[in-house]
Amino acid sequence: MIDIAHGRSGDKGDAANVGILAYDDNGYQIIKKYLTVDRVKKHFEGICFGEVERFELPNLRALNFLLNNTLGGGGTISLKHDAQGKTLAAALLRMEIDTGE
Amino acid sequence: MKEKIKIASGQGFWGDLIDAPYHQVMKGEIDYLVMDYLAEVTMSILQKQKNKNPKLGYARDIPELMRRILPTCKEKNIKIITNGGGVNPIACADAIIEIAKELGIKNLKVGVVLGDDIKDSLDEMISQGAELNNMETGDSIKTIKDKILSANVYFGAFPIVEALKKGADIVITGRTTDTGLTLAPMIYEFGWEKNNYNLLSAGTIAGHILECGAQSSGGNFLGDWESIENFAEIGFPIAEAYPDGSVIITKHQGTGGRVSFETVAEQLLYEIGDPKNYITPDCVADFTSIKLEDMGNNRVKMFNVSGAKETEFYKVSCSYSYGYAASGSLTYSWPKALTKAKAAEQILRKRLENLDLHFEEVRAEFIGYNATHETLAKKLNEDDINEVMLRFSVRAADFKSVERFGKEIAPLILTGPPAVTGFAGGRPKPSEVVAYWPALIPKKLVTPLVKIIEA
Numbered sequence: 154m155i156d157i158a159h160g161r162s163g164d165k166g167d168a169a170n171v172g173i174l175a176y177d178d179n180g181y182q183i184i185k186k187y188l189t190v191d192r193v194k195k196h197f198e199g200i201c202f203g204e205v206e207r208f209e210l211p212n213l214r215a216l217n218f219l220l221n222n223t224l225g226g227g228g229t230i231s232l233k234h235d236a237q238g239k240t241l242a243a244a245l246l247r248m249e250i251d252t253g254e
Numbered sequence: 255m256k257e258k259i260k261i262a263s264g265q266g267f268w269g270d271l272i273d274a275p276y277h278q279v280m281k282g283e284i285d286y287l288v289m290d291y292l293a294e295v296t297m298s299i300l301q302k303q304k305n306k307n308p309k310l311g312y313a314r315d316i317p318e319l320m321r322r323i324l325p326t327c328k329e330k331n332i333k334i335i336t337n338g339g340g341v342n343p344i345a346c347a348d349a350i351i352e353i354a355k356e357l358g359i360k361n362l363k364v365g366v367v368l369g370d371d372i373k374d375s376l377d378e379m380i381s382q383g384a385e386l387n388n389m390e391t392g393d394s395i396k397t398i399k400d401k402i403l404s405a406n407v408y409f410g411a412f413p414i415v416e417a418l419k420k421g422a423d424i425v426i427t428g429r430t431t432d433t434g435l436t437l438a439p440m441i442y443e444f445g446w447e448k449n450n451y452n453l454l455s456a457g458t459i460a461g462h463i464l465e466c467g468a469q470s471s472g473g474n475f476l477g478d479w480e481s482i483e484n485f486a487e488i489g490f491p492i493a494e495a496y497p498d499g500s501v502i503i504t505k506h507q508g509t510g511g512r513v514s515f516e517t518v519a520e521q522l523l524y525e526i527g528d529p530k531n532y533i534t535p536d537c538v539a540d541f542t543s544i545k546l547e548d549m550g551n552n553r554v555k556m557f558n559v560s561g562a563k564e565t566e567f568y569k570v571s572c573s574y575s576y577g578y579a580a581s582g583s584l585t586y587s588w589p590k591a592l593t594k595a596k597a598a599e600q601i602l603r604k605r606l607e608n609l610d611l612h613f614e615e616v617r618a619e620f621i622g623y624n625a626t627h628e629t630l631a632k633k634l635n636e637d638d639i640n641e642v643m644l645r646f647s648v649r650a651a652d653f654k655s656v657e658r659f660g661k662e663i664a665p666l667i668l669t670g671p672p673a674v675t676g677f678a679g680g681r682p683k684p685s686e687v688v689a690y691w692p693a694l695i696p697k698k699l700v701t702p703l704v705k706i707i708e709a
Contacts, residue, residue: 159477159516163525166390166692172523174516176477199629208529210542213519217529225617229295230576230689232617232647240626242476247630 154250158184160242165219167227168203169238171245174215181214187250188216196248197223200241218245256285259443261436261460261493265289266467268296268313268338274467274490279323282506284332284492285443287323288435290465291315291338297429298573298688300340301373301404311342312426317349321357324350328359328423335414335435339426341371341404346426347707354709362709365417367427369703372570372695373405379699386570386693398691401574407695408569410535411457412448413702414438420706429571431534433461436493444497455539455561456499458532463503463521463556464491470503470521471552472511477520484510489552500557502549515548518556535569535697538562567694576689577614578656581647582663583621585676588640594671595620595644601670602646605662611655619645643676649687656684 157180160173173188175181194205203222210217224238225231235241262284264275268291278287291313304311316338327334339346347364354362372379376399380386386395406429415438417425425438437457440446446453463470471491472482489509494502503518505511522541526532529541538561545558586594599618606616621643624631648659660681667674 159475159520161474161476161520161524165525165527166690170523170525170527172520172526174519174523176516196630206527208527210523210529212542212544213522213546215519215523217523217526219527225615228690229687230649232579232581232615232649234619234621234625234645244627244630246476247627 154184154248155246158246160246162238162240162242164224164228164237167222167224169220169223169241171218171220171238171242172215173218173242173245174213178214181211183250183252184216185209187252193218193245196245255445255497256443258494258496259285259439261286261288261439261464261495263288263464263467263490263492265291266465266469267291267293268315270467272315275319276322277509278490278492278506279326279332281509286439287327287332287334288464289336289338290432290435291336292340292429294571294573294690295688297341297406297571298403300342301573304342309345312340312346313338316346317353320350320353324354324357324359328362333418333422333439334424335438337427337430337432337435339366339428341406341428343368343426343428350424350426351707351709359709362424363420363422364707364709365420365422365425366705366707367409367413367417367425367430367702368705369701370407370409370428370430371405372407372700373402376402376405379695382699384695384699386695389692389694395691395693398572398574403573403575403688405570405572407700408535408571409702410434411438411441412536413704415442416704417706418442420704422706432465433458433534434536436461436464437536440495449563451537451561451563452559453499454537456501456556456559457495458534458537458539458561459522459541459544459556459559460493460495460501462532463518464493466521466524467491468511469524470518471505471513472517475512475517475520477516482512486510499559500555503554503556504552513552513554515546515554518546518554533565535564537564566697568697568700570693570695572691572693573688574691576687577649577651578653578684579647579649579687580656580660580682580684581645582660582682583643583645583676584663584666584674585641585643586671587673587675590636591639591642592620592623592636594673595642597671598644598666598674599646602662602666606659609658611650611658613648613650613655615649617647621645653684660684
């Protein structure tokens, strides 16, 4: 994923928002096809303990994910070193996919 | 009507680069300087400061900044808008007036937006029908009411517009949305109507791009960040706004960083939920309508924005006491750095158990190994790991348990695994945890007030 997309993540309460942006149209078709709710949920197993919500922004060649129940209680309560989920976009970009190409 | 206005972002949060607003004023032509100082945690800190001293409770960087930029802003008619008034915008305005007097600046009007602080009228609001249940959990506010430290309504752009109409050179607000700071000058200069939701959404989204400072001009860019030049002198973003709602995002010539399709698009996705429904007090903006065009030379045009009518509610943020927390850390070196850090964790857990202390949560993390990406981190051979920092954190309702935990970190150096260092700065001290309670309140129950103070 890191080869075809970049991203940014942050916090919304105890949920993390992870935005993933493809560098070109072809990349957007790939992330749109492969970054499904189920796949993202499975990727973050042991990190995200709630529902994964997925939104499409074709105008920015981007997807936005909300990972609920992920930040150890959220902003100020959380004991996590990354309490605001700032590194989770990079964590999503670790995903490897086989497009058959 | 002006053909265009330039709105410069001077601060992405309280604690951002001190000189950024100064450079925005000095390094090129701008019409407005907008500064966002308020995170949720900031409001409770400011409330505590005000409780101790009624003259405090605002971002104290502001008066010193004014000393540096006010003469130039007055001379060039650059207006300043900030939410750094915190829980005491009047005191902030008074401090600015004092500075203006010292500098010999006359005819300065400072507009103050009041009415967002509802801490003392919560009971009244509740009796008038405001439920104030937690937006995320649905819990009743009664469960935390005795522990509330601050309660503020998020106002939008229109109270600031009113202050500008009354001739304010500077507008100081309390809890105003970050996006409202940028939208307000567009409404004021271009005469945008309250029900033109597409235009209000365009200004709101421009505000979203500006609100985190340099995060849209190359900072924290996850794309090709290594090719970005001169982070040291990074230019903060500037919105060049036009009456038709199109906005060009740029930065001053000669500054570092980069404004490109990618850097702006990344910021657009920051901390958003449903992109079709970005709710503010002014409108509901649709992020899927945005068109971005990279014009080159650090200029990105944003246009085609649409949006919908605002909701009947303001968002309220209450802060309340939620016990205490502390973190301590120790660094273990090769050989078997990770095994040592994990052994130390177990020893510490056993000692805390033997002390019969009660924590709501205990957490151990291994920095340098998997603290950020946890289960997704690459598995390394133990022999390839040079060092690991054990970060151990606790949270409890009572101060004493957390304080006692603080005394258990340093002893591990002489009573646990070897080749350990990095304990400096004394015992970890308990810090008070302040939690947030997001809620909604009917708009009709709250009225923003605008006051003008003159030097």
